[in-house]
Amino acid sequence: GWVLGALRGGLAxxxxxWVLGAGACKGLQIPMARKTGTTIAGIVYKDGIILGADTxxxxxxxxxxxxxxxxxxxxxNIYCCGAGTAADTEMTTQLISSNLxxxxxxxxxxxRVVTAxxxxxxxxxxxxxxxxxxxxxxxxxxxxxxxxxxYPHGSTDKLPYVTMGSGSLAAMAVFEDNFKPEMEEEEAKxxxxxxxxxxxxxxxxxxxxxxLCVISKNKLDFLRPYDVANQKxxxxxxYKCEKxxxxxxxxxxxxxxxEVMDETVQTMDTS
Amino acid sequence: MNxxxxxxxxxxxxxxxxxxxxxxxxxxxxxxRGFTSVKNELFPNHPLELSEKTFQLxxxxxxxxxxxxxxxxxxxxxxxxEFKAVKQVQRLPFLHSSNLSLDILRGNDESxxxxxxxxxxxxxxxxxxxxxxxEYKLGLL
Numbered sequence: 465g466w467v468l469g470a471l472r473g474g475l476a477x478x479x480x481x482w483v484l485g486a487g488a489c490k491g492l493q494i495p496m497a498r499k500t501g502t503t504i505a506g507i508v509y510k511d512g513i514i515l516g517a518d519t520x521x522x523x524x525x526x527x528x529x530x531x532x533x534x535x536x537x538x539x540x541n542i543y544c545c546g547a548g549t550a551a552d553t554e555m556t557t558q559l560i561s562s563n564l565x566x567x568x569x570x571x572x573x574x575x576r577v578v579t580a581x582x583x584x585x586x587x588x589x590x591x592x593x594x595x596x597x598x599x600x601x602x603x604x605x606x607x608x609x610x611x612x613x614x615y616p617h618g619s620t621d622k623l624p625y626v627t628m629g630s631g632s633l634a635a636m637a638v639f640e641d642n643f644k645p646e647m648e649e650e651e652a653k654x655x656x657x658x659x660x661x662x663x664x665x666x667x668x669x670x671x672x673x674x675x676l677c678v679i680s681k682n683k684l685d686f687l688r689p690y691d692v693a694n695q696k697x698x699x700x701x702x703y704k705c706e707k708x709x710x711x712x713x714x715x716x717x718x719x720x721x722x723e724v725m726d727e728t729v730q731t732m733d734t735s
Numbered sequence: 736m737n738x739x740x741x742x743x744x745x746x747x748x749x750x751x752x753x754x755x756x757x758x759x760x761x762x763x764x765x766x767x768r769g770f771t772s773v774k775n776e777l778f779p780n781h782p783l784e785l786s787e788k789t790f791q792l793x794x795x796x797x798x799x800x801x802x803x804x805x806x807x808x809x810x811x812x813x814x815x816x817e818f819k820a821v822k823q824v825q826r827l828p829f830l831h832s833s834n835l836s837l838d839i840l841r842g843n844d845e846s847x848x849x850x851x852x853x854x855x856x857x858x859x860x861x862x863x864x865x866x867x868x869x870e871y872k873l874g875l876l
Contacts, residue, residue, distance in 0.1 A: 564848050566845050567846075590790070
């Protein structure tokens with residue numbers, strides 16, 4: 465089945481993906497595409513860009529991957545967070561990364577974020593939203609830091625702070641409350657961490673850890689995990705029963721006498 | 736009939752020859768194509784099928800039209816002549832050509848798309864029958 469990406473304005477809170485024809489075929493259940501159902505966010509701070517993402521991948525109502533990586537490499541100075549269908553975001557970002565590398569070899573210059581944005585939006589528009597990839601693209605180059613959000617149908621926004629995915633509303637609430645332009649690095653990292661944490665704790669589609677990626681002119685920090693917000697619990701006691709817990713009162717052994725009635729040999733054709 | 740948009744590219748009729756279920760060169764291969772049905776030939780199975788089939792053509796048309804507006808009629812004319820010349824350089828009928836010059840002219844040599852990764856014709860498991868195809872090409876069949 466084909467999975468439609470989240471439409472702007474929000475169709476439903478559950479990651480916004482629908483399986484085409486699920487209503488039409490009553491008998492056969494089309495296997496769900498592995499969705500990320502995510503919280504991803506990005507901000508522009510004083511020296512550059514900070515991208516953040518959670519690490520849960522879902523397959524319907526089951527967690528498929530407890531620690532998947534949603535921040536993808538595009539260029540040494542450009543990274544992209546992906547929400548939506550996991551395969552779509554993975555393949556799309558890899559394709560654009562390859563194309564950007566070829567392009568920058570051809571021009572002889574460091575790749576620009578706006579180039580990556582243009583390539584992504586042209587490809588997503590060509591496929592009319594059937595490629596379910598919602599992306600947060602950020603990078604730093606000659607013209608400074610740039611942050612874009614890209615929707616599955618191909619529209620893009622250039623903003624100082626963006627969130628995408630099923631937990632985007634929770635994360636955006638945190639941003640709207642606390643964002644200031646020209647923040648310091650530690651303050652900005654804490655803000656992105658809080659936004660992703662809001663998504664993790666208030667949205668079922670997001671969970672596990674928080675990954676951060678700090679991009680600035682002279683350094684790149686890929687912090688995975690930045691914060692392990694959900695530790696798996698420790699077992700407090702043993703639940704096995706020891707031998708001898710149940711007392712044996714009597715024991716009775718009966719030997720079954722069986723006779724061979726008939727024997728047939730079938731040769732295998734091993735030629 | 737919708738003359739604008741993709742509706743105009745839907746076929747009204749299918750040639751009868753396509754309905755033979757014999758397989759082999761020139762016939763309908765039931766094993767590989769599935770059962771014949773009028774609906775399958777006329778209506779697309781996926782909304783993007785039509786637009787993807789004609790994507791390269793429309794892309795070229797758009798580029799030529801822009802080029803004509805910017806540089807004048809000579810630019811697309813010269814380029815189309817080069818396209819024609821380069822399309823004639825092919826291998827034997829049953830072998831796939833890399834179309835290197837065509838790719839360079841189109842600018843595809845500097846980009847990677849799904850056609851390079853998925854369903855690469857150079858890695859196809861099926862091949863035309865060499866003898867029959869060469870005989871057909873030479874008119875001996």
